[in-house]
Amino acid sequence: MKKINTAPMSGMQELTPNMQAEFDRLKAGISEAFLRHGFQHIETPVIERTEILLAKAGGDTEKQIYKVVKTAEAADTADQALRFDHTVPLARYAVEHMNDLTFPFKVTQIARNFRGERAQRGRFREFYQCDVDVIGWQSLPVAYDAEVIVTLAEALKTLPLPEFVIRVSNRKLLSGVIRELNLEQVAGEVFDIIDHAEKVSEQKTQERFEALGIGTENVVKITTFMQIRGKSVEVLEKLRGMGFQNEMFQEGVRELGEMLEMVEMMMPTLEVMADMLIVRGLDYYTGTVFETIVPEYREIGSICSGGRYENLAENYTDQALPGVGGSIGLTRLFYILQEFQFVKASEVRAIDICVVPISKGELEVAGKLAKQLRKDGKAVDLVLTERKLGDKMKYAAKVADFAVVVGEEEARTGAFQMKNLETGETTEVKLVG
Amino acid sequence: MKKINTAPMSGMQELTPNMQAEFDRLKAGISEAFLRHGFQHIETPVIERTEILLAKAGGDTEKQIYKVVKTAEAADTADQALRFDHTVPLARYAVEHMNDLTFPFKVTQIARNFRGERAQRGRFREFYQCDVDVIGWQSLPVAYDAEVIVTLAEALKTLPLPEFVIRVSNRKLLSGVIRELNLEQVAGEVFDIIDHAEKVSEQKTQERFEALGIGTENVVKITTFMQIRGKSVEVLEKLRGMGFQNEMFQEGVRELGEMLEMVEMMMPTLEVMADMLIVRGLDYYTGTVFETIVPEYREIGSICSGGRYENLAENYTDQALPGVGGSIGLTRLFYILQEFQFVKASEVRAIDICVVPISKGELEVAGKLAKQLRKDGKAVDLVLTERKLGDKMKYAAKVADFAVVVGEEEARTGAFQMKNLETGETTEVKLVG
Numbered sequence: 001m002k003k004i005n006t007a008p009m010s011g012m013q014e015l016t017p018n019m020q021a022e023f024d025r026l027k028a029g030i031s032e033a034f035l036r037h038g039f040q041h042i043e044t045p046v047i048e049r050t051e052i053l054l055a056k057a058g059g060d061t062e063k064q065i066y067k068v069v070k071t072a073e074a075a076d077t078a079d080q081a082l083r084f085d086h087t088v089p090l091a092r093y094a095v096e097h098m099n100d101l102t103f104p105f106k107v108t109q110i111a112r113n114f115r116g117e118r119a120q121r122g123r124f125r126e127f128y129q130c131d132v133d134v135i136g137w138q139s140l141p142v143a144y145d146a147e148v149i150v151t152l153a154e155a156l157k158t159l160p161l162p163e164f165v166i167r168v169s170n171r172k173l174l175s176g177v178i179r180e181l182n183l184e185q186v187a188g189e190v191f192d193i194i195d196h197a198e199k200v201s202e203q204k205t206q207e208r209f210e211a212l213g214i215g216t217e218n219v220v221k222i223t224t225f226m227q228i229r230g231k232s233v234e235v236l237e238k239l240r241g242m243g244f245q246n247e248m249f250q251e252g253v254r255e256l257g258e259m260l261e262m263v264e265m266m267m268p269t270l271e272v273m274a275d276m277l278i279v280r281g282l283d284y285y286t287g288t289v290f291e292t293i294v295p296e297y298r299e300i301g302s303i304c305s306g307g308r309y310e311n312l313a314e315n316y317t318d319q320a321l322p323g324v325g326g327s328i329g330l331t332r333l334f335y336i337l338q339e340f341q342f343v344k345a346s347e348v349r350a351i352d353i354c355v356v357p358i359s360k361g362e363l364e365v366a367g368k369l370a371k372q373l374r375k376d377g378k379a380v381d382l383v384l385t386e387r388k389l390g391d392k393m394k395y396a397a398k399v400a401d402f403a404v405v406v407g408e409e410e411a412r413t414g415a416f417q418m419k420n421l422e423t424g425e426t427t428e429v430k431l432v433g
Numbered sequence: 434m435k436k437i438n439t440a441p442m443s444g445m446q447e448l449t450p451n452m453q454a455e456f457d458r459l460k461a462g463i464s465e466a467f468l469r470h471g472f473q474h475i476e477t478p479v480i481e482r483t484e485i486l487l488a489k490a491g492g493d494t495e496k497q498i499y500k501v502v503k504t505a506e507a508a509d510t511a512d513q514a515l516r517f518d519h520t521v522p523l524a525r526y527a528v529e530h531m532n533d534l535t536f537p538f539k540v541t542q543i544a545r546n547f548r549g550e551r552a553q554r555g556r557f558r559e560f561y562q563c564d565v566d567v568i569g570w571q572s573l574p575v576a577y578d579a580e581v582i583v584t585l586a587e588a589l590k591t592l593p594l595p596e597f598v599i600r601v602s603n604r605k606l607l608s609g610v611i612r613e614l615n616l617e618q619v620a621g622e623v624f625d626i627i628d629h630a631e632k633v634s635e636q637k638t639q640e641r642f643e644a645l646g647i648g649t650e651n652v653v654k655i656t657t658f659m660q661i662r663g664k665s666v667e668v669l670e671k672l673r674g675m676g677f678q679n680e681m682f683q684e685g686v687r688e689l690g691e692m693l694e695m696v697e698m699m700m701p702t703l704e705v706m707a708d709m710l711i712v713r714g715l716d717y718y719t720g721t722v723f724e725t726i727v728p729e730y731r732e733i734g735s736i737c738s739g740g741r742y743e744n745l746a747e748n749y750t751d752q753a754l755p756g757v758g759g760s761i762g763l764t765r766l767f768y769i770l771q772e773f774q775f776v777k778a779s780e781v782r783a784i785d786i787c788v789v790p791i792s793k794g795e796l797e798v799a800g801k802l803a804k805q806l807r808k809d810g811k812a813v814d815l816v817l818t819e820r821k822l823g824d825k826m827k828y829a830a831k832v833a834d835f836a837v838v839v840g841e842e843e844a845r846t847g848a849f850q851m852k853n854l855e856t857g858e859t860t861e862v863k864l865v866g
């Protein structure tokens with residue numbers, strides 16, 4: 001009988017051991033892709049000075065920050081709270097360890113962040129984010145924008161997902177359009193209307209543009225611009241065809257072209273779509289921006305996004321640290337993979353092989369076999385309970401993919417049958433030496 | 434110029450990328466050893482109901498718990514705090530998911546816990562603990578005590594540590610001594626005196642015993658008992674030689690003997706020492722107890738300890754869940770490994786290989802080489818900056834073990850020199866296909 005409520009708190013993802021093993025496999029796949037591309041892993045504390053966390057934040061973030069109370073024994077500390085993303089701690093880290101770092105600093109963080117949001121299905125208050133960033137010293141070539149996108153794509157490819165498409169743009173393009181049309185005074189609104197264009201009807205978008213009072217001709221030009229999408233060459237031609245000469249727009253075209261060319265060279269198989277609808281709401285992006293969709297399941301929304309920012313740590317240092325980065329929200333993505341049956345509890349097991357001695361007499365040989373299988377890199381559980389064989393096999397079927405029974409005969413000959421617990425097929429295993 | 438304090442908060446371990454890579458390697462070694470022994474990994478939320486965390490805790494723990502303030506958007510939640518160990522969340526988890534678990538439940542948790550302790554050199558407020566536990570349903574064979582010890586030893590063997598010795602005992606032995614001598618009314622003091630015997634002088638220990646007023650004969654018997662240590666057979670003989678007939682003591686001898694025999698069978702090379710000085714202060718241990726020392730560096734104290742407990746989750750359920758477990762405090766251990774120069778910042782690099790194209794013309798071939806090396810499982814950084822070769826090589830030497838320069842000649846022939854950046858030695862690498 002339960003005595004008190006043992007459910008995890010609302011908004012927390014807590015998995016059974018088999019599902020956790022699957023989650024860990026996906027996380028390891030992402031992490032390996034990042035590390036193989038030369039990104040260096042760092043970890044920052046979960047608890048940060050509130051002053052650091054709130055230096056840039058505002059609005060929603062502030063309402064979602066978990067403040068942490070000083071303990072009786074550590075009353076000396078500053079006001080503190082739990083980090084809500086990886087970017088703010090990275091900015092602090094880059095400034096604090098500046099002299100120990102090598103720039104461009106290619107860095108990855110894979111850990112939980114914390115946001116006390118309103119409870120909502122599929123939203124989590126503790127959630128894994130898998131980030132890659134490249135931080136430059138004073139400047140950073142656009143080639144690294146491509147590197148970030150390709151690295152994230154390689155990571156996504158390790159997941160049990162249908163085909164995905166990365167949609168890219170460059171915020172300098174829309175900024176250039178706004179400059180060309182002299183619309184700086186409504187720039188924020190124009191970005192916002194385009195950012196939301198896919199979530200509302202076409203008519204609604206037109207109404208919002210008209211409400212700006214910028215004249216029909218301008219609305220037509222913006223609408224023409226925002227409908228530009230497609231493969232590299234085609235999009236670059238259409239952009240040039242707009243005839244905008246200002247430096248901002250031209251730079252956007254150049255950067256987008258160079259970035260797409262690099263991606264094509266590094267990963268020719270990647271589905272990349274240049275799409276002027278991509279602007280990313282967050283106003284700290286200044287160049288490349290991208291999102292990732294799964295066309296078969298558009299309702300999922302973006303599963304991986306990011307972009308280029310001019311200055312990572314302007315609140316902590318006067319040193320210019322331009323960067324580019326992106327993130328996979330793994331806790332939410334794992335929830336979606338379960339919802340859409342890409343990951344099924346019935347098909348995943350935490351352990352590779354259960355070695356099942358029938359009685360104590362076979363324990364020594366069973367132990368030797370377990371050791372041998374472990375040396376081959378397998379996760380092997382040696383069953384030490386003194387139950388009936390049937391009960392031991394029931395246990396094995398729940399936790400492992402394979403089982404090996406060790407009876408008197410097997411112990412004598414050193415030859416065993418490894419049984420696939422799903423299909424019933426067996427293969428022979430021999431004790432070596 | 435720094436604008437605000439960017440140091441991590443006091444009591445937090447924050448590593449440079451190269452040291453983090455070394456930390457990650459050690460953590461992965463421990464984790465692999467646990468998984469290969471068939472322990473199932475789980476993760477619980479960092480934030481727990483205060484009611485859960487304080488159900489058992491008291492004293493120091495309560496003074497060290499980090500309470501978490503409800504956020505404006507999640508004001509509906511219960512009182513909450515950060516977990517301070519893995520055992521309490523495991524108890525909650527085992528009760529909450531009881532019907533989805535398979536017993537004996539072999540479980541591992543490797544994650545950070547949080548204690549707002551007084552600031553002290555080498556003590557951390559956020560710290561990794563690497564735990565293994567086996568939870569039985571109603572009962573659990575002593576063989577699993579051996580399994581936990583062997584698994585932890587296999588994990589410790591993966592670390593850059595000198596030889597270690599596991600010191601074991603069984604709390605039923607001292608409980609049996611106390612019962613035999615009718616000293617139940619001072620049982621707590623006797624445990625405490627023996628628990629502290631190695632931290633004070635022999636004389637001090639004698640004085641404390643005498644202060645109990647239990648008579649010289651009893652003090653002699655206890656002193657004789659607490660000095661028993663050595664290899665399995667020898668210790669068991671000495672224990673039997675004490676002539677204590679009560680069931681508690683006899684059971685202690687039986688369990689210790691069986692456990693040592695199992696360890697010997699599973700891992701004959703392991704240095705195990707039965708030692709009656711080991712009692713472990715925590716009063717929830719009821720049988721097997723163990724600590725691990727590095728004889729060459731005794732001042733470090735125990736680097737891995739644990740034991741058997743009668744009932745994991747008595748505060749949350751009436752169901753008896755006996756268990757046995759142990760833990761490696763990795764954050765503190767890593768700090769010690771640095772202090773004693775077993776891990777040196779100068780000798781560790783986060784990345785395996787830097788591929789360095791001399792100019793943009795070699796980028797395509799360099800990218801192909803990087804891809805090939807990544808397929809072999811290497812962490813490969815493709816340098817995309819447009820700097821002088823000398824600067825690129827300085828960068829490589831700081832982050833990687835090896836570098837491959839790709840110039841016109843190499844790009845044409847597809848043959849490269851891979852340079853060991855520490856020794857200067859080179860080996861040839863060829864682009865395949």
